[in-house]
Amino acid sequence: MDFAVHHVTYVCILLMLTGGLSLIHGRTGLLSIGHAGFWAVGAYTAGFVINRLAPDLLAADATAGSRLLSVAAFAAAVVCAMLAASLCGLLVGVPCLRLRGDYLAIATLGFSEIIRVVIVNAESLGGAAGMRVPAVVCVGDTRRFVFAGIAAAGAAFSLLMVRNLLSSTHGRALISIREDEVASQLLGVNVTRYKVVSFVFGAALAGLAGAVYAAYMGYLAPREFGFMKSVELLLMVVLGGIGSLTGTVLATVALYIIPEALRFAEWSVPVWSLTDAGWRRGSVELAELWMVVYAIILIVMMLLRPQGLLGSWEISRLWKKPNQRPDATG
Amino acid sequence: MLRVDSLSVNYGAIRALKDVSLRVAPGEIVALIGANGAGKSTLLKSISGIIPVRSGNIVFQGENITGWPSHRIVKVGIVQVPEGRRIFANLTVEENLLLGGVALRDRRLLKTTLEEAYDLFPRLRERRAQSGGTLSGGEQQMLSLARGLIARPRLLLLDEPSLGLAPKLVEQIFQRIADLRAQGLTILLVEQNAAAALKIADRAYVLETGATTINGPAADLLNSPAVKTAYLGV
Amino acid sequence: MDFFLEQLGNGLSKGSIFALIAVGYTMVYGVIRLINFAHGEFVMVAAFAGYFCLGALPPSAMPMQGYWALGASMALATACAVLTAGVLAVAVERAAYRPIRKAGRIAALLTAIGVSLFLQNFGIQVVGASDRAFMQERQLPRRVSALSLYKPGDIPPADIYVLHEWPDAATDLEIAFRAGEAIKPEDLADLQSQGVHMVFSLCPMTDGLKRWIIISALAACCLFLHCLVRYTAFGRSMRAVSYDIEGAQFMGVNVNRVISLTFFIGAAIGGLGGVLLALFYNTLDPLMGLIPGLKAFIAAVLGGIGSVPGALLGGLLLGVVEDLVVAYGHFELGSTKFNLTTYRDAVAYTVLITILLLRPQGILGRERAQKL
Ligand SMILES: Nc1ncnc2c1ncn2[C@@H]1O[C@H](COP(=O)(O)OP(=O)(O)OP(=O)(O)O)[C@@H](O)[C@H]1O
Ligand SMILES: [Mg+2]
Numbered sequence: 060m061d062f063a064v065h066h067v068t069y070v071c072i073l074l075m076l077t078g079g080l081s082l083i084h085g086r087t088g089l090l091s092i093g094h095a096g097f098w099a100v101g102a103y104t105a106g107f108v109i110n111r112l113a114p115d116l117l118a119a120d121a122t123a124g125s126r127l128l129s130v131a132a133f134a135a136a137v138v139c140a141m142l143a144a145s146l147c148g149l150l151v152g153v154p155c156l157r158l159r160g161d162y163l164a165i166a167t168l169g170f171s172e173i174i175r176v177v178i179v180n181a182e183s184l185g186g187a188a189g190m191r192v193p194a195v196v197c198v199g200d201t202r203r204f205v206f207a208g209i210a211a212a213g214a215a216f217s218l219l220m221v222r223n224l225l226s227s228t229h230g231r232a233l234i235s236i237r238e239d240e241v242a243s244q245l246l247g248v249n250v251t252r253y254k255v256v257s258f259v260f261g262a263a264l265a266g267l268a269g270a271v272y273a274a275y276m277g278y279l280a281p282r283e284f285g286f287m288k289s290v291e292l293l294l295m296v297v298l299g300g301i302g303s304l305t306g307t308v309l310a311t312v313a314l315y316i317i318p319e320a321l322r323f324a325e326w327s328v329p330v331w332s333l334t335d336a337g338w339r340r341g342s343v344e345l346a347e348l349w350m351v352v353y354a355i356i357l358i359v360m361m362l363l364r365p366q367g368l369l370g371s372w373e374i375s376r377l378w379k380k381p382n383q384r385p386d387a388t389g
Numbered sequence: 390m391l392r393v394d395s396l397s398v399n400y401g402a403i404r405a406l407k408d409v410s411l412r413v414a415p416g417e418i419v420a421l422i423g424a425n426g427a428g429k430s431t432l433l434k435s436i437s438g439i440i441p442v443r444s445g446n447i448v449f450q451g452e453n454i455t456g457w458p459s460h461r462i463v464k465v466g467i468v469q470v471p472e473g474r475r476i477f478a479n480l481t482v483e484e485n486l487l488l489g490g491v492a493l494r495d496r497r498l499l500k501t502t503l504e505e506a507y508d509l510f511p512r513l514r515e516r517r518a519q520s521g522g523t524l525s526g527g528e529q530q531m532l533s534l535a536r537g538l539i540a541r542p543r544l545l546l547l548d549e550p551s552l553g554l555a556p557k558l559v560e561q562i563f564q565r566i567a568d569l570r571a572q573g574l575t576i577l578l579v580e581q582n583a584a585a586a587l588k589i590a591d592r593a594y595v596l597e598t599g600a601t602t603i604n605g606p607a608a609d610l611l612n613s614p615a616v617k618t619a620y621l622g623v
Numbered sequence: 624m625d626f627f628l629e630q631l632g633n634g635l636s637k638g639s640i641f642a643l644i645a646v647g648y649t650m651v652y653g654v655i656r657l658i659n660f661a662h663g664e665f666v667m668v669a670a671f672a673g674y675f676c677l678g679a680l681p682p683s684a685m686p687m688q689g690y691w692a693l694g695a696s697m698a699l700a701t702a703c704a705v706l707t708a709g710v711l712a713v714a715v716e717r718a719a720y721r722p723i724r725k726a727g728r729i730a731a732l733l734t735a736i737g738v739s740l741f742l743q744n745f746g747i748q749v750v751g752a753s754d755r756a757f758m759q760e761r762q763l764p765r766r767v768s769a770l771s772l773y774k775p776g777d778i779p780p781a782d783i784y785v786l787h788e789w790p791d792a793a794t795d796l797e798i799a800f801r802a803g804e805a806i807k808p809e810d811l812a813d814l815q816s817q818g819v820h821m822v823f824s825l826c827p828m829t830d831g832l833k834r835w836i837i838i839s840a841l842a843a844c845c846l847f848l849h850c851l852v853r854y855t856a857f858g859r860s861m862r863a864v865s866y867d868i869e870g871a872q873f874m875g876v877n878v879n880r881v882i883s884l885t886f887f888i889g890a891a892i893g894g895l896g897g898v899l900l901a902l903f904y905n906t907l908d909p910l911m912g913l914i915p916g917l918k919a920f921i922a923a924v925l926g927g928i929g930s931v932p933g934a935l936l937g938g939l940l941l942g943v944v945e946d947l948v949v950a951y952g953h954f955e956l957g958s959t960k961f962n963l964t965t966y967r968d969a970v971a972y973t974v975l976i977t978i979l980l981l982r983p984q985g986i987l988g989r990e991r992a993q994k995l
Contacts, residue, residue, distance in 0.1 A: 088729065154980045158983060161728045161729070161732050165924070165979075169976050170972070170976065172917075172969070173972045176968050179965075286913075330748055330749075332748065333750050334750075343748065348744075348748065350740065351744045354737050354739075355737075357734075357737035358737040361726075361730050361733055361734040362719065362722050362723060362734070365723060365726045
């Protein structure tokens, strides 16, 4: 049960990340392989703010006032994290967005790696050893439920914002960029502005995710925010369907649950391994093979269905009249 | 020599050619004329194996070459001088010519055809070490034509060889084409300049929105009222 | 000054490795505009192929002696690595990249990331995640001599080991005399009484030697690539394909074959880089290709992606800049102290972003208009 609550919280944090990434990638065709960088900025900003404002407000004998203060500190941390992450989004977005797709991808990767190196080297952020974040909002048995609630609210907020952004005229402009950048430029869509806006917004959601993560986990390690994390997030967006928020949500949940379930199942499979003395037969748990399976899924998906499982299908189509489809493309 | 039977080609959902049939006999010049976007280049590209055929057959010297990859088609002797010259600006003039001969296995043969090409277009010999991109439009067209001849084709497909050239040069190019035929080369010629093309061609086809509408001896087409109003601007 | 030269030498050898790896990125990008993310993993697989080949045929098992044996064994290992990388790259291109060549750059990049992930994790499954020493001491070539050549009071310049049997590759090293210590008469007598007749010393892989190997490998590759690209039919076809694929098809170029060969050559040279990388740090593991791969990619962008001389130049520059920043990165400006020495890894990424913003076509690259 406790474990289930943890998983729900974690999935909700992931949803904030993939929702933002889905906005950036799915709807503008831009590929960011450094999304974990924005997440890191949010998490460490929040951690820093909480360390400053609420070092130990929630000791055993905490008063109601200091409890309230710790909630305020958390709120301040969320705001600061979102601001810092969107500032970074702006900083990366404005100069880099005129680069072509694959170059932009590499630039975002470079950016996120710089962030990671800076964190590892910054003593005030705990360096390679990681950063401890004091407890805020509440402690004790109810804590995990409170944070599950916060994370769920954050995820709902993120997904709603992304959806609204997409179904507005703004969203239509973004889709037209994905379909044909040059043509939409000629039609008077301010391509760069839309790109920057979606980029900054996606980054802000990553900042939010970072703040919730920092407060929930109580400890931040720089290696959590590495390149592999960015790739994992990207895969969730891509597998679900590039341009489908429904697909993103499903893929996020599925790709989180499957390895957890495999770990739980403890199935073992025979494998051959190569040692200095030659080939040797052994066995390994399926959960450990998950990354291999993951990679195969990605490759096969690209070969068979490059637009992702759901393409750009949205669940809302089930109850919307066909002519109201927000992204009916010609 | 070349037989195209009810060929259809699609670009995605758009049908670019439907049921096009065409014949080229050895030693002939066959002209293919039609408005912009009629599908002339598409037809030549599918003969060259560059775009996939949806249905129909292409038979060259009794061999069904439908669906063959482009490099095999060049090897059996169908060479195309593409629309817009397609000179490789990052290669020198000589390298462009040598590239035209990639299908030739025999190094010595390549050397002699290279010399022949230089004899045919002495201008190119002067500029052999120059980058292909720095040639003038007319020189590029000559290079493109010379490059097509390097591989010793049996059937030459010419896509708008007169595009963007001054009238004097156009005349020269057509003269060259007539000379090549006199040497026994078979030519399928696509032209916007319908009058000039019909004058040197033996037979001609008119392509309209992806289908052949009129065909016959070139002289007949030159005098046909329908062709006159639509393509000769008379 | 000596410190500077030392750093420069170090930077140049690391840069040479980057350069060798960068060639593969640039050649592949040149022909099909794909950032082959899996290239770093080709490098890794090559290093492992070299490692296992070296394990099977160590210098001590070669019919020659001393550094000749080392050279022969390394040459075999390198050939094995280079071939493995080339074949792997061709297979990956055939199976994963060719089918989606027309699906757009993003799909291609994602597929490449998938292949990279696959090779890393598959590698972890097959050879384990822990790192290994590329060349172990007992594999080093031996210089054998008779025990009778040593007199009491001699000071051997290197450790001398007992040779039990001839030839014995497998036994552990048993020290007879230590380097720099005078030989004691009783030690000598002791060995003689044990029936030892032969002893040997090792030919070590010094840093200086590694540096020479790496830099001359780069020079050889430069020459090879220059001749290949400039003077062969394949080089012409490759340049033509990179300029205009369809145009090359009109000429009768077998585009698929050119692309396969490009992958082969790029990965083979990267494979050489992989062996040298393993040699340089004397370590290898399934994730070893990731960071050098990224840095080599940055080097390719720095030099101008698509340009082979650019990749070589970019690699050398990046290697040197990285090392110099680390060596001279602590300084004072006014009253603030700056210490950049631990920011080695950030240097490359900063270079990348700077170059993308100021001159995306790189140092030697030519500007190319976006195709509409
Ligand atoms: N790669 C392509 N993708 C989609 N449609 C194409 C493509 N190439 C050509 N078309 C379409 O196919 C039709 C025929 O084109 P094609 O180039 O064969 O015409 P053409 O007769 O050669 O014209 P022109 O005289 O202008 O060269 C045109 O409507 C064109 O828009
Ligand atoms: Mg045309």
